[in-house]
Amino acid sequence: MADISAKLVKDLRDKTGAGMMDCKKALAESDGDMIKASEWLRQKGIASAEKKSSRIAAEGAIGTYIHTGARVGVLLELNCETDFVARGDLFQELLKDVAMQVAACPNVEYVSTEEIPVDIVEKERSIEMGRDDLSGKPEQMKAKIVEGRIGKRLKELVLLEQPFIRDSSMTVAELVKQVAGKIGENVKVRRFTRYTLGEGIEVDQTDFATEVASMTTA
Numbered sequence: 001m002a003d004i005s006a007k008l009v010k011d012l013r014d015k016t017g018a019g020m021m022d023c024k025k026a027l028a029e030s031d032g033d034m035i036k037a038s039e040w041l042r043q044k045g046i047a048s049a050e051k052k053s054s055r056i057a058a059e060g061a062i063g064t065y066i067h068t069g070a071r072v073g074v075l076l077e078l079n080c081e082t083d084f085v086a087r088g089d090l091f092q093e094l095l096k097d098v099a100m101q102v103a104a105c106p107n108v109e110y111v112s113t114e115e116i117p118v119d120i121v122e123k124e125r126s127i128e129m130g131r132d133d134l135s136g137k138p139e140q141m142k143a144k145i146v147e148g149r150i151g152k153r154l155k156e157l158v159l160l161e162q163p164f165i166r167d168s169s170m171t172v173a174e175l176v177k178q179v180a181g182k183i184g185e186n187v188k189v190r191r192f193t194r195y196t197l198g199e200g201i202e203v204d205q206t207d208f209a210t211e212v213a214s215m216t217t218a
Contacts, residue, residue: 004028012037022177055186061086065099074102076192081185094179094187101165101172102192108159111189116154124150159189 004027012023030036060079076099128146155161160173180187
């Protein structure tokens with residue numbers, strides 16, 4: 001595999017408008033070839049999706065997914081630019097797929113890393129800084145290790161960072177970009193709610209044997 005330099009990634013980003021991570025992946029898939037990497041981004045619909053990402057997406061739809069057995073359910077809002085696109089098959093299929101993804105990922109709490117509150121990030125940093133395996137390490141090395149661990153932990157909480165359940169070679173974010181490129185509009189996952197049957201309900205644990213014994217001695 002060719003060595004993918006930061007300059008090469010930046011050059012591809014400047015040329016296509018795609019995100020840094022998408023450009024890095026495209027170059028890796030294309031063995032560092034700029035032309036092939038550009039074509040890869042176009043085929044995936046990523047370049048065109050990035051160019052539309054600043055446009056307002058105020059239309060869309062709210063979709064639902066109820067898992068087999070009706071013990072897990074999801075409500076999810078997916079936005080696009082026009083009502084016409086929101087009614088289309090591609091958009092509706094994406095809506096269903098992302099809602100299903102939420103149902104399959106019980107640890108996911110946020111759409112993107114930008115939504116994670118600062119206090120959650122600081123709490124994770126505090127936990128990691130206090131781990132025994134870091135004691136005695138130089139502060140600079142310790143900080144680098146902690147940041148890596150925090151980044152990994154935060155990604156576990158974010159919907160867009162999850163491997164897509166139907167194709168683990170791409171993330172949910174990449175799936176959304178691909179569909180946006182095919183549709184020709186900006187597409188955004190705005191919010192979601194996951195319901196688990198009985199969640200939060202305190203159930204009394206009755207000791208049946210003790211109850212019967214108390215009744216017979218009364």
